[in-house]
Amino acid sequence: xxxxxxxxxxxxxxxxxxxxxxxxxxxxxxxxxxxxxxxxxxxxxxxxxxxxxxxxxxxxxxxxxxxxxxxxxxxxxxxxxxxxxxxxxxxxxxxxxxxxxxxxxxxxxxxxxxxxxxxxxxxxxxxxxxxxxxxxxxxxxxxxxxx
Amino acid sequence: xxxxxxxxxxxxxxxxxxxxxxxxxxxxxxxxxxxxxxxxxxxxxxxxxxxxxxxxxxxxxxxxxxxxxxxxxxxxxxxxxxxxxxxxxxxxxxxxxxxxxxxxxxxxxxxxxxxxxxxxxxxxxxxxxxxxxxxxxxxxxxxxxxx
Numbered sequence: 492x493x494x495x496x497x498x499x500x501x502x503x504x505x506x507x508x509x510x511x512x513x514x515x516x517x518x519x520x521x522x523x524x525x526x527x528x529x530x531x532x533x534x535x536x537x538x539x540x541x542x543x544x545x546x547x548x549x550x551x552x553x554x555x556x557x558x559x560x561x562x563x564x565x566x567x568x569x570x571x572x573x574x575x576x577x578x579x580x581x582x583x584x585x586x587x588x589x590x591x592x593x594x595x596x597x598x599x600x601x602x603x604x605x606x607x608x609x610x611x612x613x614x615x616x617x618x619x620x621x622x623x624x625x626x627x628x629x630x631x632x633x634x635x636x637x638x
Numbered sequence: 639x640x641x642x643x644x645x646x647x648x649x650x651x652x653x654x655x656x657x658x659x660x661x662x663x664x665x666x667x668x669x670x671x672x673x674x675x676x677x678x679x680x681x682x683x684x685x686x687x688x689x690x691x692x693x694x695x696x697x698x699x700x701x702x703x704x705x706x707x708x709x710x711x712x713x714x715x716x717x718x719x720x721x722x723x724x725x726x727x728x729x730x731x732x733x734x735x736x737x738x739x740x741x742x743x744x745x746x747x748x749x750x751x752x753x754x755x756x757x758x759x760x761x762x763x764x765x766x767x768x769x770x771x772x773x774x775x776x777x778x779x780x781x782x783x784x785x
Contacts, residue, residue, distance in 0.1 A: 492719045496645065498758070503765035536683040538703050554701045554708060556685050561701060561710050565727070572639045572762040578723065580712070605763040611645075615719040616752040618650035 493614040494560060494580035495587045497594050501573040503604025504566075510551075510601070511568045514539045517551045520600055521562060528593035530579065530586065531558035543569070559586045562593060573601055578613070640761040641707060641727035642734045644741050648720040650751025651713075657698075657748070658715045661686045664698045667747055668709060675740035677726065677733065678705035690716070706733045709740060720748055725760070 509516035514537035525532045534556045540549030550566040560578040567573070577593050579586035598606060656663035661684035672679045681703045687696030697713040707725040714720070724740050726733035745753060 492647070492714055492717065492721065494721070496723070498643065498760060500639070500760050500762040502762045533687075533699070534683055534685045536681055536701065536703060538681045540680075540705075552680075552703050552708065554683065554703065554710070556683060556699050556701065558687075560712055560721070561699065563701070563708050563710060563725070565707055565725075567639055567729070570639065570762075571765070574639065574641070574707070574725070574727070574760065574762065576643070576723075576725065578710070578712075578721070580721070582714070604765045607761065607763055609758060609760075611756060611758075613645060613647050613721065613756075614754070615647040615649040615717075615721065616754055618718070618751045 492580055492582060493612065494578060495590050495610060496578045496613050497576065497590050497610045498608065499575040499594050499598060500607045501575070501598070501601055501603035502571060502606070504571045504573050504601050506568045506571045508601075511566045511571075511573070512539075512548055512551065514551050514553060517553055517564060517566065520597070521553065521555050521564060524593055524596035524600065525555055525557065525562060527596045528589045530562075530589050530593060532556070533558055559589070564597070571603075573603070639727055639729060640759065641725060642737050642757060643723065643725040643760050644737050644757045645755065646722040646741050646745060647754045648722070648745070648748055648750035649718060649753070651718045651720050651748050653715050653718045655748075658713045658718075658720070659686075659695055659698065661698050661700060664700055664711060664713065667744070668700065668702050668711060671740050671743035671747065672702055672704065672709060674743045675736045677709075677736050677740060679703070680705055706736070711744070718750075720750070 537553030684700030694716040
């Protein structure tokens with residue numbers, strides 16, 4: 492198994508955006524982005540957190556399970572922060588470009604003032620009689636756009 | 639928001655283990671590991687894939703949403719591979735040690751012949767009047783044990 496794991500940490504998002512506060516709105520946004528990316532959603536789960544004791548609104552955490560792996564999103568409305576991660580395996584096809592499209596679609600919709608993006612190749616070591624066959628090919632960082 | 643994202647790519651796992659093939663068994667294993675780590679599960683979703691046309695069994699993909707962020711697991715029984723990722727934010731406390739305990743508990747239960755582990759610090763850039771305030775503190779790779 493080899494794959495690509497992309498993360499994006501967003502700051503300066505609209506703190507009162509529906510997708511920042513409401514599980515149904517974030518779900519809609521994520522499923523639209525998955526459709527845009529031509530990845531395959533198989534199930535999803537979105538959870539809204541209660542407001543803090545000081546009255547600041549709770550965020551939303553959610554995931555879309557993909558045939559190709561997953562998209563996970565967490566929002567912090569009190570600080571205008573969102574974290575995204577998209578992991579795609581390249582089991583039957585190279586889904587790297589689709590993962591980039593997925594993250595880019597969400598960044599476009601969430602319009603942060605700043606974003607930090609990272610990406611890594613992931614690869615499970617080959618195993619033959621208990622011996623790794625490709626130890627050097629695991630976990631290479633890939634070129635990934637910054638801001 | 640700052641946090642720690644750990645990944646582990648496992649090879650040489652027991653291809654017929656219940657948690658490799660059955661959503662309910664993987665769910666149980668993941669919730670036990672979350673409990674061991676003293677992280678807080680708020681919801682979970684596990685999906686089993688259909689067998690391939692050649693008759694090889696379908697894997698399972700699942701996630702546990704945590705108050706601290708998420709655990710995501712994908713299994714490939716046909717190749718004895720499992721991918722794990724645990725992301726914890728350190729919003730109200732440093733959950734890094736708990737994330738390590740969570741991944742270690744799953745590795746112990748899944749007993750792979752080989753594993754590749756990676757870990758990254760994640761941090762959303764501070765934003766002040768549209769300007770990042772901590773651009774250098776984002777996305778630092780952290781020391782993470784290999785095999």
